[in-house]
Amino acid sequence: MNLREIPFKKPLKLLALLMTSLLIAGASAAVYYSLSMQPTVRVSTPVVKFVAGDDSGTANATGYSTDGTWVAFYSLKAYPNATLTYGQAINISNTVSSEKLIRLRHGTINNNTGTSNFTSIVFKLIAKNGTQVGGDFTYDNTNSDDVWTPPSAMNYCGIPGDQKWAVKVVTTAASGATAGVTASITIYLDVQE
Amino acid sequence: MASELLPEFFALLGIDLFLMLSLLTCLLDDRLPKALPYIYQFAALAGFGHLLISKNFFAVFGDYMRFWYCFIYLLVSLANIVAVNIYFAAVKKQWTLAKVWSGAVSFPTILISIFFVSNYGYLQGVSHLLILQIAMIVSAIIMGTSVAIFLSHKGLRDMFKEEKEVRK
Numbered sequence: 125m126n127l128r129e130i131p132f133k134k135p136l137k138l139l140a141l142l143m144t145s146l147l148i149a150g151a152s153a154a155v156y157y158s159l160s161m162q163p164t165v166r167v168s169t170p171v172v173k174f175v176a177g178d179d180s181g182t183a184n185a186t187g188y189s190t191d192g193t194w195v196a197f198y199s200l201k202a203y204p205n206a207t208l209t210y211g212q213a214i215n216i217s218n219t220v221s222s223e224k225l226i227r228l229r230h231g232t233i234n235n236n237t238g239t240s241n242f243t244s245i246v247f248k249l250i251a252k253n254g255t256q257v258g259g260d261f262t263y264d265n266t267n268s269d270d271v272w273t274p275p276s277a278m279n280y281c282g283i284p285g286d287q288k289w290a291v292k293v294v295t296t297a298a299s300g301a302t303a304g305v306t307a308s309i310t311i312y313l314d315v316q317e
Numbered sequence: 318m319a320s321e322l323l324p325e326f327f328a329l330l331g332i333d334l335f336l337m338l339s340l341l342t343c344l345l346d347d348r349l350p351k352a353l354p355y356i357y358q359f360a361a362l363a364g365f366g367h368l369l370i371s372k373n374f375f376a377v378f379g380d381y382m383r384f385w386y387c388f389i390y391l392l393v394s395l396a397n398i399v400a401v402n403i404y405f406a407a408v409k410k411q412w413t414l415a416k417v418w419s420g421a422v423s424f425p426t427i428l429i430s431i432f433f434v435s436n437y438g439y440l441q442g443v444s445h446l447l448i449l450q451i452a453m454i455v456s457a458i459i460m461g462t463s464v465a466i467f468l469s470h471k472g473l474r475d476m477f478k479e480e481k482e483v484r485k
Contacts, residue, residue: 138343141354145336148361155368156329159375 171220172283172315177212177290185214187310194231196310202242202297213293216249216313221285224315227278228261228291231310238305239270243296245307249281250290257281257289263309272307280316322437324384327391328368330433334394334426335361341422342401348409349401357397364390380441388434395430398423402464416464424461431457 173192176185184199195214202208218224228247247261258281264273283289295307339357342349367390371383378386402423406415435450 134343134346137346137354138340141339141343141358144358145340145361148358148365149333149336152329152332152361152365152368155365155372156323156325159325159368159372160323 170313170315172216172218172224172226172313174291174313175215175217175288177215179210179212180214183210183213183293188214192313194310194312196231196308197293198308199306200245200293200295200309201306202245202295202301204297204301205299206296208295210293210295212290213247214291215288216283216291217288218283218285223282223284224317225280226283226316227258227280227314229277229312229314230263230274231312232308233263233272233274233310234308238302239265239272239307241297241301241305242272242307243298244294245296245309246294247311248292248294249278250292252287252289256292261311263307277314280314321440322433324380324387324437325368325371326433326437327384327387327430328364328371330430331387331391331394332361332364332368334391334398335364337422338394338397338401345414348405348411348414360394360397384437391430395427398426419461419464423464424457427460428454428457 170192174185174188174195175192176188180188183197186196186198188195197213200210200213216226218226226249228249242265244265245263249257249261251257258278261275261278263275265271297305335357339354339361342357343354346354367386371378371387402415402418405411405418409415431453435453438450
């Protein structure tokens with residue numbers, strides 16, 4: 125039988141195309157649905173991260189350029205019976221346009237025989253307009269032993285989109301403290317969507 | 318909470334547009350090349366294959382790359398819709414059909430695509446989105462109206478009349 129002689133050739137052709145179209149559309153929709161239902165947790169570049177501040181060099185801030193989610197201060201100094209302030213020990217940058225909730229969390233701090241020379245090391249989040257945001261994040265050594273009391277994590281506070289905040293560090297040492305004693309601290313930056 | 322659009326949505330939209338094109342070109346097969354409906358079916362099938370491959374390499378490709386290859390697929394399908402429109406107008410000189418195609422197929426599909434792309438941009442936190450959205454919608458409306466005016470029989474007749482007069 126010659127295919128050209130089949131009656132209703134066009135409706136048949138349309139019907140065949142319609143069937144295959146439904147099949148392809150249905151299968152594609154099913155694949156898309158399975159994609160959207162797939163639980164995926166991926167490691168990605170942080171959008172809120174630590175970046176260098178004006179005093180990062182003097183505070184010897186390191187490690188922030190690796191991940192941007194943690195920073196280590198290897199030579200924070202303190203003056204006896206006075207405060208020493210690092211205005212921008214490190215900065216926090218929100219690289220996206222939406223607001224993000226952030227907090228500082230304790231990582232590590234070294235306890236050694238010189239620790240008793242320190243009284244406290246206080247971290248403060250300073251917003252773009254110069255005001256402090258959230259409470260103090262204080263490493264305390266008021267009992268003047270050689271063991272630091274690390275702070276609990278800060279409460280989350282919102283950093284607006286495309287803004288850079290400073291992390292101010294204020295150190296205090298006891299009266300008659302030995303010169304040349306330093307503290308090493310690692311802190312983490314937690315972000316909430 | 319609104320669920321986030323995946324970049325693969327644009328591939329899905331492209332597949333559906335190719336299938337729609339396939340059925341429409343089958344209906345208008347006396348005005349178009351006979352093989353066209355099958356070519357569009359094959360293009361939709363290729364899109365489906367691409368979606369399947371994308372599923373298996375979900376973690377390898379980043380969001381950025383996934384968006385671009387899906388968006389390019391959508392652009393190809395939109396370009397085919399516009400190409401059929403131009404074919405009716407420029408090659409076949411079927412102005413009424415070209416105008417109907419423009420109003421019923423080209424313009425709505427482009428507007429729908431713009432809507433979903435801007436929505437995806439909003440969910441991804443793209444900056445200057447409002448300016449982008451307004452620019453896209455205004456340009457789509459200008460395109461739609463200018464095509465409608467250009468393809469109006471009277472407009473074309475006047476245009477060619479003027480050309481003839483200039484030649485004379």
